[in-house]
Amino acid sequence: MSEVIVVTSGKGGVGKTTTTANIGTGLAKLNKKVVLVDTDIGLRNLDVVLGLENRIVYNLVDVIEGNCKPEQAMIKDKKSDGLYLLPAAQTRDKSAVTPEEMKALVNELRKDFDYIILDCPAGIEQGFMNAIAAADRALVVTTPEVSAVRDADRIIGLLEAHGIKNNRLIVNRLNVEMVKHGNMMTAEDVVEVLSIDLIGVVPYDEKIVVATNTGSPLAGDGSIVGTSYMNICSRILGEEVPYLDLDSKKGILSKIGSLFGKQ
């Protein structure tokens, strides 16, 4: 049984593409066969985050227009076995694809893959409609900021209106230090205002910038960020995984304090 998951957010720049790359890498590490589809036609980015930008021959629009077969356009990942990328077209725009065409393509991919992950463009226009047309469920990415959470709420409403259920929330770029000083909402705060269940919290870490510089996702590398992504992947597979204590730099005193139920 294959599953089609769309990674979406509404607001741009909250980490959809990075999340898609890491979840793909993580699911492949858990021995799943995964294809990542970049549906952001005209603003192709997933290829560079994965470090596969030099290998593109054909793209999503070529496949849909029948210029090539899906397997000719798909690029095998350098590092992870079982991970493939279907890149977006860079010189076309969102209107090159219709929701029906996207659905037909994704249904074709279902035969060969355990997971089909769709990286959705920002916004709620045609690109978004194309991406969600074929999805079984969605991962909504947000950062703990008023603007991002507001857009996430809008997206959650639209997903439900289109009959997409079992959606989950990823709170990305949580700055543990700022939360401690009361200058950033906690993941619990975000979950409280949105009517959606949490599937993961990813802390802010400069390592993500470095990983994007070099085109190598962090999932499963042993770091806190990499482990956060792996935990999300395990939860996608239906496992119960406890949430990480992101505040690993806690002093001895506060650790003793937490022993007595004090935070």
Add this chain to the structure above:
Amino acid sequence: MRLVDFFKKKTSSDIAKDRLKLVLVSDRASCSPEVMEKIKNDIINVLQKYVEIDQSGLDIKITQMEAEGDANETGPALYANIPIRSMRHTD
């Protein structure tokens, strides 16, 4: 508001959460003008069975109102100001 809260300074994350809650209430409550028009017509139709309404003075909209029993919470509310010309006596 409790006395302890009064002395505790609000952090910026508290402010963010409060602003977010408010903005989401109005985002979620906002409905299209067509739906609003339908609600308005349905209300008029029901009321006209019993009273004669001054349609020119009619005002129906969705607004924010303080929730009952808690002045800190607000929720969406349907506000309707419907002037009545006269009662219809059917029996």
